[in-house]
Amino acid sequence: MAVVTYVEAIRQAIWEELERDPAVFLLGQDVGTYGGAFRVSAGMLERFGPERVRDTPISESAIVGCAIGAALLGMRPIVEMQFIDFIGLAFNMITNFAAKARYRWGAGVSLVIRGPSGGGVHGGPFHSQNVEAWFAHTPGLKIVQPATVRDAKGLLKSAVRDPDPVIYLEHKFLYRRLKEDLGEDEEILTPIGRAASRRAGDDLAILTYGAMVHVALEAAERLSREDGAEAEVIDLRTLSPLDDEAILGAARRTGRILLVHEDTRTGGLAGELAARVCESAFEWLDAPVLRVTAPDTPVPYSPPLEDAFLPSADKVLDAARRLAAY
Amino acid sequence: MDAPPDLLRHTTARLSEKQLLELYRFMLMNRLVEDRLGKLYRQGKIVGGLYSSFGQEATSVGSAYALRPGDKIGPMIRNLGSLLVKGIRPREIFCQYMARAAGPTFGRDVNLHFGDLQRDCVAPISMLGALIPVLAGMALAAKMRGEDHVALTWIGDGGTSTGDFHEGLNLAAAWKLPFILVVENNGYAYSTPTGMQMANSRIVDRAQGYGVRGDRVDGNDVIAVYHATARAVHRARRGEGPTLIEAVTFRMRGHAEHDDAGYVPLELVEYWRARDPIARLRRYLVVNGFASEQQLDAMTEPIRAELEADAEFALSSPFPDAALARGGVVAGDGDPRGAARLAQGSSGWLS
Numbered sequence: 001m002a003v004v005t006y007v008e009a010i011r012q013a014i015w016e017e018l019e020r021d022p023a024v025f026l027l028g029q030d031v032g033t034y035g036g037a038f039r040v041s042a043g044m045l046e047r048f049g050p051e052r053v054r055d056t057p058i059s060e061s062a063i064v065g066c067a068i069g070a071a072l073l074g075m076r077p078i079v080e081m082q083f084i085d086f087i088g089l090a091f092n093m094i095t096n097f098a099a100k101a102r103y104r105w106g107a108g109v110s111l112v113i114r115g116p117s118g119g120g121v122h123g124g125p126f127h128s129q130n131v132e133a134w135f136a137h138t139p140g141l142k143i144v145q146p147a148t149v150r151d152a153k154g155l156l157k158s159a160v161r162d163p164d165p166v167i168y169l170e171h172k173f174l175y176r177r178l179k180e181d182l183g184e185d186e187e188i189l190t191p192i193g194r195a196a197s198r199r200a201g202d203d204l205a206i207l208t209y210g211a212m213v214h215v216a217l218e219a220a221e222r223l224s225r226e227d228g229a230e231a232e233v234i235d236l237r238t239l240s241p242l243d244d245e246a247i248l249g250a251a252r253r254t255g256r257i258l259l260v261h262e263d264t265r266t267g268g269l270a271g272e273l274a275a276r277v278c279e280s281a282f283e284w285l286d287a288p289v290l291r292v293t294a295p296d297t298p299v300p301y302s303p304p305l306e307d308a309f310l311p312s313a314d315k316v317l318d319a320a321r322r323l324a325a326y
Numbered sequence: 327m328d329a330p331p332d333l334l335r336h337t338t339a340r341l342s343e344k345q346l347l348e349l350y351r352f353m354l355m356n357r358l359v360e361d362r363l364g365k366l367y368r369q370g371k372i373v374g375g376l377y378s379s380f381g382q383e384a385t386s387v388g389s390a391y392a393l394r395p396g397d398k399i400g401p402m403i404r405n406l407g408s409l410l411v412k413g414i415r416p417r418e419i420f421c422q423y424m425a426r427a428a429g430p431t432f433g434r435d436v437n438l439h440f441g442d443l444q445r446d447c448v449a450p451i452s453m454l455g456a457l458i459p460v461l462a463g464m465a466l467a468a469k470m471r472g473e474d475h476v477a478l479t480w481i482g483d484g485g486t487s488t489g490d491f492h493e494g495l496n497l498a499a500a501w502k503l504p505f506i507l508v509v510e511n512n513g514y515a516y517s518t519p520t521g522m523q524m525a526n527s528r529i530v531d532r533a534q535g536y537g538v539r540g541d542r543v544d545g546n547d548v549i550a551v552y553h554a555t556a557r558a559v560h561r562a563r564r565g566e567g568p569t570l571i572e573a574v575t576f577r578m579r580g581h582a583e584h585d586d587a588g589y590v591p592l593e594l595v596e597y598w599r600a601r602d603p604i605a606r607l608r609r610y611l612v613v614n615g616f617a618s619e620q621q622l623d624a625m626t627e628p629i630r631a632e633l634e635a636d637a638e639f640a641l642s643s644p645f646p647d648a649a650l651a652r653g654g655v656v657a658g659d660g661d662p663r664g665a666a667r668l669a670q671g672s673s674g675w676l677s
Contacts, residue, residue, distance in 0.1 A: 025470070051470050062459040069463020069477070072443060073398075075470065092490075096451045097460060103655045104435045105442075105449040106663065129394030139655045163657040241656075303591055 001109035002182050007175035009149045009182065010114075011040050013156035014078060018048050021076060024160060027054040027063060028080030037082050038116060038175060058115045060089035063114065068098050071111045076160055081115030084169060085129045098165040099140030111165045114156065116172035117145075118211055118262055119299050119310055123172075128208075128299035128306075130263035135167055136240045136272070142192055143239040145169040147213035149180035151237055154190030162192060169239075171211040193238050200231030204256035205324050207247060209236040212311060219316035222258035229324045231258075239269060244280070247273060251281035255288045256323045260316055265293040281311055292319045340556065341549065343616050349391055350611060353383040353604050355629050356407035359416050362633045363423060367583050368425060371641065373425040374436045379404035381546070381578030384603035385510045387411060388433040388551030389478060389571070392559050398464045399446040400457035400479035400560050403438055403453075404510070404577075408480075413445050417636035427646035428639075432663050434650070454485035458494030465503040465562075478506040478555070483499040484515020484523055486532070495570065499536045504562035506555065507570050510545060511578040517589045538568045545573030546603040547612070565592065575603075 004012065016026045024030055025048075032055040035042035045053045056063045060081065067077035081087050087094070094113065100108040119128035135141050142164055146152040152170065159166035182188065199220050200215060205218040213235045220231040234250050236243065251257050257277050259270035274289040292311045300306050341349075348641030360378050367376040379386060386407030390399060392408045393411075401408045406419065421429035422440055430440040431449075448464070450457055457479040465477040481491060486509060498505040509529050513520055520527040533540025539561060551573055558569035576598035580587035611617045646666070654661030 054501075057493070057497050059459075059493035059497055061490055062462070065456060065459025065490065065494060066463035066466055066497060069448075069460040069465075070470075071463075072448065072460075073464055073467040075467050091457070092453050093456065096453055098455055100451070101449070102657070105431055105440050106654065106661075107441060107443065107449070108657055142656065223416040296563040 003179050004149060004182055005176050006040060006146075006149050006152045006170070006178040007040060009153035009180075010156055010170055011042065013153045013160075014041065015044065015047075017076075017078075017157055017160040018044065018052060019113055023074060024076040024078065024166060025052040025054065025066060026078045026080065027056050028084045029056055029058055031080050033275040036080060038172070040080065060086050061093050064093040067111050068093060068101075068109055071109045072101075072107055073184065077111055077112070079111070079113045081113060083123070083127045084131050085126045087113065087115065087131055087167075088134070091134070094135065094141065094165065094167075097257035099138045103140060105276060109165050110163050112156070112159045112168055113165070114159075114168035114170060116168065116175070117169040118171040119306055120172055120173035120211065122301055122303055122306055124301035125298040129273045130169070130261070132167075132169060132239050133263055133268050136269060139272060140164065141240060142166040143169065144192060144237060145171065145210045145236065145239060146190070147171075147174070147198075147210055147235045149178050150182060150188060151190045153182065154188040155192065155237065158189050158192050166192070169210065170319035173211045193241055193243060195236045195238070195243040195244075197232060197235050198235050199231065199233040201232040202254060203229040203231060205232040205234060205250035205254040205260060206258045206260055206316070206320065207234045207236060208251060208260040209239060210262060212262050213296065214245065215311060215313050216260050216316055218244045218313040219320055221322070222313065222317050223320050226322065227324065229320075231320055234289075240323045242273070242276070244276060249277060251277045252284045255284050255286035255287070256326070258292065258316070258319055258323050259289065260292045260311055262294055262311060264296050266296050268293055287323055290319050290323050292316050328391055341552065341586060345420065346607075346611060346616050349387060349552065350409055350604070351625055352387040352391065352407055353548060353607065353630075354625060355410055355416070356383045356387060357604060358626070358629050358633055359406060359410070359419060362637055363420070364583065366420070366424065368638065372423045374423075376423065376583040377403040377437060377581075378579040378583065379406055381598060381602060382510060382512055382575045383407050384515050384548035384607075385480070385508060385545045385573040385575055388548040389480070389506075389508050389573075392552050392555035393476065393478060396446065396473070396475045397559070398446045398448060398461060398475065398477040400461045400477070401438060402450055402457065402480050402482070405440060405480050409447060412447055414442070414447065416633055417639050420637055420640035421643055424640050425645065426640055426643040427650065427666060428643040432650050433646035455481060455488030455490030455494065457481075458490050459497065461503055462494050462498040462503050462505050465490050465498065465505040466501065469503060474504075474563045476504040476506060476559050478508065480508045480510055481673040482515060483509065483511045483513070483520045483527070483529060484518065486529055495536050495568070498568045500537045502565065502567035504565070505568040506558045506562060507568065508555070509570060509572045510575055511572055512545075512575045513594070514577050514581075514590065516581040516585075518546065528572075530570065533570040536570070538570055539566075540570045540572070542572045542574065545575030546598070546601045546606060548585065548603055548607050
């Protein structure tokens with residue numbers, strides 16, 4: 001038995017990739033001596049040394065820029081953002097340098113930028129954000145967000161081996177709440193660009209990702225128990241590029257689509273998902289596409305405020321009922 | 327602006343006659359390429375803007391010439407001369423400026439925004455300062471692999487106000503990376519004079535704050551620029567960390583061709599015209615017996631002929647097929663440039 005947490009799966013993925021490929025290295029604030037703010041790199045400095053496990057100045061733009069330069073020469077850097085909120089400080093490097101290099105001059109930038117995202121831990125406006133929409137609009141970037149322990153490991157290992165820049169969003173609410181037996185000797189690689197169905201159901205489909213997968217699953221169980229309606233739950237896993245086959249397949253199978261994300265509403269990924277469903281599966285739809293998202297506000301700190309902000313199983317269940325009854 | 331009082335004295339001890347003539351040839355070529363580009367611009371053949379390094383040729387050529395193959399450069403808009411030193415051909419520059427399919431980005435990006443890692447060149451982005459952390463990262467890669475390559479990039483006086491200047495130089499210093507930053511203090515950031523950009527326009531003073539070696543040189547003296555860079559390269563290869571070189575020079579044209587630079591006092595232009603870097607090296611070569619006037623004059627015609635052929639090549643090259651607008655955003659998405667390269671009958675300029 002090898003039961004591990006979500007955060008331990010992340011640690012294992014980095015460890016294994018450092019062991020596998022000497023070009024892989026880790027850089028970020030306090031990743032070395034301290035082992036990372038969430039202990040993701042605990043023990044790595046001792047095992048791999050200060051060249052490959054690098055404590056950096058508090059300079060997100062230079063950290064990412066430096067990683068880009070190293071990647072251009074064939075290194076495989078993994079950048080840790082101590083909290084993903086700080087990725088905004090490296091926005092130019094990511095969207096203008098890394099994302100456009102291949103298109104402009106044929107230079108692939110194999111780079112992983114990862115960090116704790118999401119709310120539910122009362123981190124306040126600057127330690128709780130979901131940043132996927134900031135980057136999903138930029139061609140040339142891949143974005144993944146694991147919802148399970150297995151994918152936490154498998155998506156990160158795939159990201160490290162990907163020839164393009166990958167933003168890996170780990171949900172800090174899941175860090176120590178999720179546990180799974182990953183077996184012993186199996187190499188876990190989750191393909192980038194492929195969604196996964198987490199629950200079967202014919203009456204409607206909930207498309208979601210990250211921590212909201214678990215909220216959607218809870219809502220789907222209650223819908224089944226209390227109303228006898230069955231919701232399929234699709235875990236997108238990769239947010240860019242989107243898995244159109246899985247998204248449109250769910251729309252065609254069920255005719256009713258509920259989109260759920262923890263990110264705020266306007267300009268969030270649900271809008272793009274709805275557009276794709278309406279453009280390409282309109283004739284299969286029996287109801288309007290609905291969204292459950294956070295409202296258009298910053299993430300508040302106090303528990304009752306944050307609870308009001310975050311999509312809950314109650315809110316998802318309510319929307320699912322309306323959709324099923326339409 | 328007075329000539330800086332503390333310029334490094336230069337010596338030609340380590341430059342042979344052949345090298346001195348090569349420096350002259352690269353600077354001359356730099357100027358003639360830009361002359362030809364100016365003509366193309368006035369003929370409406372250049373799709374976007376045209377940026378000139380007229381008067382600053384020494385800072386690009388002198389610093390790039392101190393490097394060897396494998397050392398990486400991140401050239402900016404006025405560092406055309408460094409590309410020539412690294413082996414980029416004028417026809418690539420012409421095709422790129424004219425947005426032709428035969429250009430190094432197949433028409434996807436503008437002016438000097440192209441790169442070729444086989445020839446050590448990184449494509450810049452328009453956002454100033456970004457090359458500093460990126461080239462520091464290339465220096466890091468060399469260091470991690472135990473190679474003795476260095477990485478060098480340039481920034482203008484205006485660009486030193488960016489966050490990336492600070493973050494990149496500080497990180498390179500903290501990690502003692504084999505990295506060289508040449509600050510071309512050319513008096514103006516577009517229309518903003520250096521004195522309005524910063525309180526202390528002796529940019530070299532910042533080196534001490536970052537804990538790196540700082541040198542201030544006459545940026546119109548190619549030999550001084552070369553030696554300052556060569557020293558910095560030597561230190562970098564020995565593991566002694568980055569150097570900031572402030573090269574004091576002047577932008578003799580507007581920010582770009584559309585800008586008549588009416589905000590620049592004429593006496594300032596005249597002051598610097600008398601210190602033209604090509605004329606200065608020419609005088610030096612003749613006075614010290616390295617070459618005769620006739621020998622130097624004779625260098626112009628073959629370059630002009632080559633540039634004429636290259637301009638003709640670019641002018642007769644087609645614009646890119648619309649299919650080239652898509653693909654190559656990420657790996658495996660059907661990059662049409664592979665096919666385009668075959669159609670050109672060329673192995674391609676990109677790595």
